[in-house]
Amino acid sequence: MKAFIHKNKDLKNIIRETAEIAGYLWQRGWAERNASNISVNITDVYQPEISEYSTFPFYGLQVSYSKLAGNLFFVTGTGKRMRDLTRKPMKNALILKLNDNASGYWIISQKMDGENFLPTSELPTHLGIHQMIAERESMEKVVMHTHAHDLVTLTHAKQFCDEDVLNKLLWSMHPETVIFVPKGVGFVPYRLPGSIEIATETIKSLQNHDVAMWEKHGVFAIGKSVADTFDLIDILAKSAKIYFLCRSADFVPESFTDGQLAELRKLADNF
Numbered sequence: 001m002k003a004f005i006h007k008n009k010d011l012k013n014i015i016r017e018t019a020e021i022a023g024y025l026w027q028r029g030w031a032e033r034n035a036s037n038i039s040v041n042i043t044d045v046y047q048p049e050i051s052e053y054s055t056f057p058f059y060g061l062q063v064s065y066s067k068l069a070g071n072l073f074f075v076t077g078t079g080k081r082m083r084d085l086t087r088k089p090m091k092n093a094l095i096l097k098l099n100d101n102a103s104g105y106w107i108i109s110q111k112m113d114g115e116n117f118l119p120t121s122e123l124p125t126h127l128g129i130h131q132m133i134a135e136r137e138s139m140e141k142v143v144m145h146t147h148a149h150d151l152v153t154l155t156h157a158k159q160f161c162d163e164d165v166l167n168k169l170l171w172s173m174h175p176e177t178v179i180f181v182p183k184g185v186g187f188v189p190y191r192l193p194g195s196i197e198i199a200t201e202t203i204k205s206l207q208n209h210d211v212a213m214w215e216k217h218g219v220f221a222i223g224k225s226v227a228d229t230f231d232l233i234d235i236l237a238k239s240a241k242i243y244f245l246c247r248s249a250d251f252v253p254e255s256f257t258d259g260q261l262a263e264l265r266k267l268a269d270n271f
Protein backbone atom coordinates (compact mmCIF):
# COMPACT_ATOMS: atom_id res chain seq x y z
CA MET A 1 0.00 0.00 0.00
CA LYS A 2 1.27 3.46 -0.90
CA ALA A 3 2.64 5.59 1.94
CA PHE A 4 0.10 8.40 1.42
CA ILE A 5 -2.73 5.95 2.15
CA HIS A 6 -1.04 4.73 5.33
CA LYS A 7 -0.72 8.28 6.60
CA ASN A 8 -4.34 9.30 5.92
CA LYS A 9 -6.85 7.97 8.47
CA ASP A 10 -9.96 9.18 6.57
CA LEU A 11 -8.78 7.62 3.32
CA LYS A 12 -7.93 4.35 5.10
CA ASN A 13 -11.46 4.31 6.60
CA ILE A 14 -13.08 4.79 3.16
CA ILE A 15 -11.00 1.94 1.75
CA ARG A 16 -11.81 -0.27 4.76
CA GLU A 17 -15.55 0.46 4.48
CA THR A 18 -15.55 -0.21 0.72
CA ALA A 19 -13.78 -3.54 1.31
CA GLU A 20 -16.38 -4.52 3.93
CA ILE A 21 -19.34 -3.58 1.71
CA ALA A 22 -17.80 -5.34 -1.31
CA GLY A 23 -17.93 -8.51 0.79
CA TYR A 24 -21.65 -7.95 1.49
CA LEU A 25 -22.33 -7.51 -2.25
CA TRP A 26 -20.66 -10.86 -2.86
CA GLN A 27 -22.46 -12.55 0.07
CA ARG A 28 -25.84 -11.26 -1.15
CA GLY A 29 -25.16 -12.92 -4.51
CA TRP A 30 -25.21 -9.53 -6.25
CA ALA A 31 -21.57 -9.63 -7.39
CA GLU A 32 -21.01 -12.77 -9.42
CA ARG A 33 -17.59 -12.98 -11.12
CA ASN A 34 -16.48 -9.36 -11.71
CA ALA A 35 -19.97 -7.83 -11.36
CA SER A 36 -20.46 -4.63 -9.31
CA ASN A 37 -18.42 -1.46 -9.25
CA ILE A 38 -18.00 1.36 -6.78
CA SER A 39 -16.49 4.84 -6.95
CA VAL A 40 -15.95 7.32 -4.12
CA ASN A 41 -15.08 10.99 -4.57
CA ILE A 42 -12.17 11.45 -2.14
CA THR A 43 -11.19 14.99 -3.17
CA ASP A 44 -12.01 16.34 0.31
CA VAL A 45 -9.90 13.65 1.94
CA TYR A 46 -6.64 13.82 -0.01
CA GLN A 47 -4.92 16.22 -2.43
CA PRO A 48 -1.41 15.20 -3.49
CA GLU A 49 1.36 17.56 -4.60
CA ILE A 50 1.95 17.53 -8.37
CA SER A 51 5.40 16.01 -7.83
CA GLU A 52 3.68 12.94 -6.35
CA TYR A 53 1.80 11.97 -9.53
CA SER A 54 3.00 13.86 -12.64
CA THR A 55 5.28 11.02 -13.76
CA PHE A 56 2.57 8.35 -13.46
CA PRO A 57 0.82 6.96 -16.59
CA PHE A 58 -1.88 9.29 -17.95
CA TYR A 59 -5.12 8.04 -19.53
CA GLY A 60 -7.36 10.21 -21.71
CA LEU A 61 -11.16 10.34 -21.36
CA GLN A 62 -13.56 10.54 -24.31
CA VAL A 63 -15.64 13.17 -22.56
CA SER A 64 -14.40 16.05 -20.42
CA TYR A 65 -16.03 16.30 -16.98
CA SER A 66 -15.35 19.97 -16.30
CA LYS A 67 -16.96 20.06 -12.85
CA LEU A 68 -14.60 17.28 -11.71
CA ALA A 69 -11.35 18.98 -12.74
CA GLY A 70 -8.58 17.99 -10.32
CA ASN A 71 -10.87 15.64 -8.36
CA LEU A 72 -9.68 12.32 -6.91
CA PHE A 73 -11.62 9.05 -6.90
CA PHE A 74 -11.24 5.67 -5.25
CA VAL A 75 -12.56 3.28 -7.93
CA THR A 76 -12.89 -0.49 -8.27
CA GLY A 77 -10.74 -2.03 -11.03
CA THR A 78 -11.93 -3.45 -14.33
CA GLY A 79 -12.37 -7.22 -14.29
CA LYS A 80 -11.80 -7.33 -10.51
CA ARG A 81 -13.92 -9.40 -8.15
CA MET A 82 -15.70 -7.91 -5.12
CA ARG A 83 -14.78 -10.96 -3.05
CA ASP A 84 -11.10 -10.31 -3.78
CA LEU A 85 -11.47 -6.60 -3.04
CA THR A 86 -12.64 -7.51 0.46
CA ARG A 87 -9.31 -9.17 1.20
CA LYS A 88 -6.96 -7.00 -0.86
CA PRO A 89 -8.58 -3.64 -1.63
CA MET A 90 -5.57 -1.93 -3.23
CA LYS A 91 -4.94 -4.88 -5.57
CA ASN A 92 -8.53 -4.64 -6.84
CA ALA A 93 -9.27 -0.92 -6.69
CA LEU A 94 -7.24 2.18 -7.44
CA ILE A 95 -7.01 5.91 -6.85
CA LEU A 96 -7.15 8.24 -9.83
CA LYS A 97 -6.73 11.98 -10.15
CA LEU A 98 -8.32 13.96 -12.99
CA ASN A 99 -6.19 16.63 -14.65
CA ASP A 100 -7.00 20.34 -14.55
CA ASN A 101 -9.31 20.29 -17.57
CA ALA A 102 -10.75 16.87 -16.63
CA SER A 103 -9.86 15.37 -20.02
CA GLY A 104 -7.95 12.46 -18.48
CA TYR A 105 -6.50 11.02 -15.29
CA TRP A 106 -3.42 9.69 -13.58
CA ILE A 107 -3.62 6.46 -11.59
CA ILE A 108 -1.69 7.45 -8.50
CA SER A 109 -2.05 4.34 -6.34
CA GLN A 110 -0.09 1.85 -8.43
CA LYS A 111 3.62 1.14 -8.69
CA MET A 112 5.27 2.25 -11.96
CA ASP A 113 6.64 -1.25 -12.57
CA GLY A 114 3.92 -3.27 -10.82
CA GLU A 115 0.93 -5.29 -12.05
CA ASN A 116 -1.22 -2.34 -13.09
CA PHE A 117 -4.89 -2.36 -14.06
CA LEU A 118 -7.51 0.14 -15.19
CA PRO A 119 -10.66 1.41 -13.46
CA THR A 120 -14.06 -0.19 -14.08
CA SER A 121 -15.33 -0.10 -17.67
CA GLU A 122 -18.36 1.76 -16.27
CA LEU A 123 -16.09 4.71 -15.36
CA PRO A 124 -17.82 7.10 -17.84
CA THR A 125 -21.19 6.43 -16.17
CA HIS A 126 -19.66 6.89 -12.71
CA LEU A 127 -17.95 10.16 -13.68
CA GLY A 128 -21.11 11.41 -15.40
CA ILE A 129 -23.05 10.81 -12.18
CA HIS A 130 -20.35 12.47 -10.02
CA GLN A 131 -20.45 15.43 -12.44
CA MET A 132 -24.25 15.70 -12.02
CA ILE A 133 -23.75 15.65 -8.21
CA ALA A 134 -21.10 18.41 -8.49
CA GLU A 135 -23.37 20.52 -10.71
CA ARG A 136 -26.22 20.47 -8.22
CA GLU A 137 -23.79 20.81 -5.30
CA SER A 138 -25.32 17.99 -3.24
CA MET A 139 -23.42 15.90 -0.68
CA GLU A 140 -23.29 12.43 -2.29
CA LYS A 141 -19.77 11.03 -2.66
CA VAL A 142 -20.45 7.44 -3.71
CA VAL A 143 -21.73 5.75 -6.86
CA MET A 144 -22.45 2.01 -6.70
CA HIS A 145 -23.56 -0.48 -9.35
CA THR A 146 -24.58 -4.02 -8.43
CA HIS A 147 -26.78 -6.89 -9.62
CA ALA A 148 -29.37 -6.97 -6.82
CA HIS A 149 -31.22 -9.96 -8.23
CA ASP A 150 -34.58 -9.51 -6.48
CA LEU A 151 -34.83 -6.05 -8.02
CA VAL A 152 -33.57 -7.26 -11.41
CA THR A 153 -36.19 -10.05 -11.40
CA LEU A 154 -39.01 -7.49 -11.10
CA THR A 155 -37.85 -5.78 -14.31
CA HIS A 156 -38.29 -8.99 -16.29
CA ALA A 157 -42.06 -8.46 -16.08
CA LYS A 158 -43.40 -5.70 -18.36
CA GLN A 159 -46.05 -4.82 -15.74
CA PHE A 160 -43.29 -3.62 -13.37
CA CYS A 161 -41.28 -1.69 -15.97
CA ASP A 162 -42.89 1.54 -14.90
CA GLU A 163 -41.62 3.93 -12.23
CA ASP A 164 -44.97 4.52 -10.51
CA VAL A 165 -45.88 0.82 -10.44
CA LEU A 166 -42.41 -0.15 -9.14
CA ASN A 167 -42.41 2.42 -6.35
CA LYS A 168 -45.95 1.60 -5.23
CA LEU A 169 -44.98 -2.09 -5.03
CA LEU A 170 -41.65 -1.55 -3.21
CA TRP A 171 -43.03 1.02 -0.74
CA SER A 172 -46.02 -1.24 0.00
CA MET A 173 -44.06 -4.29 1.15
CA HIS A 174 -42.36 -2.94 4.26
CA PRO A 175 -42.88 0.20 6.40
CA GLU A 176 -39.23 1.23 6.36
CA THR A 177 -38.87 1.36 2.58
CA VAL A 178 -40.73 4.66 2.17
CA ILE A 179 -38.95 6.08 5.25
CA PHE A 180 -35.41 5.30 4.09
CA VAL A 181 -35.98 5.52 0.31
CA PRO A 182 -38.49 8.39 0.15
CA LYS A 183 -37.55 9.40 -3.41
CA GLY A 184 -38.21 5.85 -4.61
CA VAL A 185 -36.46 4.31 -7.59
CA GLY A 186 -35.99 5.53 -11.12
CA PHE A 187 -36.46 3.13 -14.00
CA VAL A 188 -34.01 2.94 -16.93
CA PRO A 189 -35.31 0.90 -19.89
CA TYR A 190 -32.90 -1.69 -21.30
CA ARG A 191 -29.88 -0.24 -23.09
CA LEU A 192 -26.54 -1.77 -24.01
CA PRO A 193 -24.31 -1.83 -20.86
CA GLY A 194 -21.40 0.60 -21.13
CA SER A 195 -23.14 2.68 -23.84
CA ILE A 196 -23.49 6.47 -23.85
CA GLU A 197 -27.27 5.98 -23.95
CA ILE A 198 -27.41 4.02 -20.69
CA ALA A 199 -25.11 6.55 -18.99
CA THR A 200 -27.30 9.46 -20.14
CA GLU A 201 -30.53 7.77 -19.02
CA THR A 202 -29.02 6.81 -15.65
CA ILE A 203 -27.78 10.34 -14.93
CA LYS A 204 -31.23 11.71 -15.84
CA SER A 205 -32.90 9.20 -13.53
CA LEU A 206 -30.57 9.92 -10.58
CA GLN A 207 -31.42 13.62 -10.74
CA ASN A 208 -34.72 12.74 -9.05
CA HIS A 209 -33.91 9.47 -7.26
CA ASP A 210 -31.06 7.96 -5.24
CA VAL A 211 -31.46 4.59 -6.96
CA ALA A 212 -31.96 3.83 -10.65
CA MET A 213 -33.05 0.35 -11.70
CA TRP A 214 -31.66 -0.88 -15.01
CA GLU A 215 -34.16 -3.12 -16.78
CA LYS A 216 -32.98 -6.77 -16.75
CA HIS A 217 -29.53 -5.83 -15.40
CA GLY A 218 -29.05 -4.21 -11.97
CA VAL A 219 -29.11 -0.96 -10.05
CA PHE A 220 -27.06 2.25 -9.80
CA ALA A 221 -27.26 4.10 -6.49
CA ILE A 222 -25.74 7.23 -4.96
CA GLY A 223 -25.13 8.11 -1.33
CA LYS A 224 -22.97 10.00 1.16
CA SER A 225 -21.00 6.92 2.19
CA VAL A 226 -20.45 3.43 0.80
CA ALA A 227 -22.48 1.93 3.68
CA ASP A 228 -25.39 4.38 3.18
CA THR A 229 -25.48 3.60 -0.55
CA PHE A 230 -25.49 -0.15 0.10
CA ASP A 231 -28.31 0.29 2.64
CA LEU A 232 -30.57 1.92 0.04
CA ILE A 233 -30.22 -1.06 -2.29
CA ASP A 234 -30.51 -3.54 0.58
CA ILE A 235 -33.81 -2.04 1.82
CA LEU A 236 -35.31 -2.06 -1.68
CA ALA A 237 -34.12 -5.63 -2.24
CA LYS A 238 -35.84 -6.63 1.05
CA SER A 239 -39.14 -5.24 -0.25
CA ALA A 240 -38.79 -7.13 -3.53
CA LYS A 241 -37.88 -10.29 -1.59
CA ILE A 242 -41.03 -10.02 0.58
CA TYR A 243 -43.11 -9.66 -2.58
CA PHE A 244 -41.57 -12.79 -4.11
CA LEU A 245 -41.89 -14.78 -0.86
CA CYS A 246 -45.62 -13.99 -0.81
CA ARG A 247 -45.98 -15.00 -4.44
CA SER A 248 -44.00 -18.21 -3.95
CA ALA A 249 -46.25 -19.04 -0.97
CA ASP A 250 -49.01 -18.80 -3.57
CA PHE A 251 -50.79 -15.66 -2.43
CA VAL A 252 -50.83 -12.06 -3.61
CA PRO A 253 -49.59 -9.76 -0.82
CA GLU A 254 -52.21 -7.47 0.65
CA SER A 255 -49.75 -4.50 0.60
CA PHE A 256 -50.31 -1.20 2.41
CA THR A 257 -53.44 0.78 1.66
CA ASP A 258 -53.09 4.30 0.23
CA GLY A 259 -54.00 5.62 3.70
CA GLN A 260 -51.26 3.57 5.41
CA LEU A 261 -48.73 4.69 2.81
CA ALA A 262 -49.69 8.34 3.29
CA GLU A 263 -49.23 7.91 7.05
CA LEU A 264 -45.77 6.40 6.52
CA ARG A 265 -44.89 9.17 4.06
CA LYS A 266 -45.72 11.75 6.75
CA LEU A 267 -43.43 9.89 9.15
CA ALA A 268 -40.69 9.90 6.47
CA ASP A 269 -41.07 13.68 6.00
CA ASN A 270 -40.37 14.20 9.70
CA PHE A 271 -37.51 11.71 9.84
Ligand SMILES: [Zn+2]
Residues within 6 Å of the ligand: 035, 036, 145, 146, 147, 193, 217, 218
Ligand atom coordinates in the same frame (compact mmCIF):
# COMPACT_ATOMS: atom_id res chain seq x y z
ZN1 LIG B 1 -23.67 -4.80 -14.33
